[in-house]
Amino acid sequence: MWDREREELVERLVKWGYLTKPDIIAAFRKVPRHEFIPSSEKRYAYYDQPLPIGSGQTISAPSMIAIMMETLDLSPGMRVLEIGAGSGYNAALIAEVVGKSGAVVTVERIKELAEFAEKNLRKTGYGWVKVVVGDGSAGYEEGAPWDRILVTACAPELPRPLIKQLKIGGKLGAPVGKDYMFQTWTIAEKTETGEISITEHGGCSFVPLIGRCGWKTED
Numbered sequence: 001m002w003d004r005e006r007e008e009l010v011e012r013l014v015k016w017g018y019l020t021k022p023d024i025i026a027a028f029r030k031v032p033r034h035e036f037i038p039s040s041e042k043r044y045a046y047y048d049q050p051l052p053i054g055s056g057q058t059i060s061a062p063s064m065i066a067i068m069m070e071t072l073d074l075s076p077g078m079r080v081l082e083i084g085a086g087s088g089y090n091a092a093l094i095a096e097v098v099g100k101s102g103a104v105v106t107v108e109r110i111k112e113l114a115e116f117a118e119k120n121l122r123k124t125g126y127g128w129v130k131v132v133v134g135d136g137s138a139g140y141e142e143g144a145p146w147d148r149i150l151v152t153a154c155a156p157e158l159p160r161p162l163i164k165q166l167k168i169g170g171k172l173g174a175p176v177g178k179d180y181m182f183q184t185w186t187i188a189e190k191t192e193t194g195e196i197s198i199t200e201h202g203g204c205s206f207v208p209l210i211g212r213c214g215w216k217t218e219d
């Protein structure tokens, strides 16, 4: 049942133009989204909508995740940092694309969710993804520099430590907005000269990035 529902979702995302790159399509086909969803919401696992995952947080809609993955230009062997592990689903998709020759670290500020993500990643075969509990708005210096950084919570502006931790030629994707309502999916690329080139890819809606280089509180 899940296999057919997953395939139908992938076909819709391709038809609507959200998924175009073969390796990202293959990752969406392979990673079992229902294994990352709490049992009360599982029946909606292959609907194109965000779902609650506990602690007041959500797993993003598949079409939004497709936009994030496609605009980041991921490829095998890359070292990728995700901020906001949540359920672990997005980290599993990234892991599927970059493979074990790359590296995936995902940082989550809420301990219970980090544990949830770790459990989900382990049971689906992505136990090699490293889950870290902490404030990801300051990045993860230990594994820097990164080829790609994916922020899955909305920041008031691009967090400086994340830009600093990018490789030359590296890309950072993040929802950015001056308040929680008006957010833009933003890609920042670090050019050969170390400057930052910004492109914007339309509106989006994410929970806030809470931390030293994000929003200071949830209010």
Ligand code: SAM
Pocket: 053, 057, 058, 059, 060, 083, 084, 085, 086, 087, 088, 089, 090, 091, 107, 108, 109, 110, 113, 134, 135, 136, 137, 152, 153, 206, 207, 208, 209, 210, 211, 212, 214
């Ligand atoms: N990527 C997740 C997935 O695949 O399920 C969904 C992430 S959810 C939209 C955003 C997550 O960012 C939440 O789990 C939230 O707790 C986390 N978050 C917010 N601020 C954070 C911070 N400063 N550091 C790390 N995680 C943070």
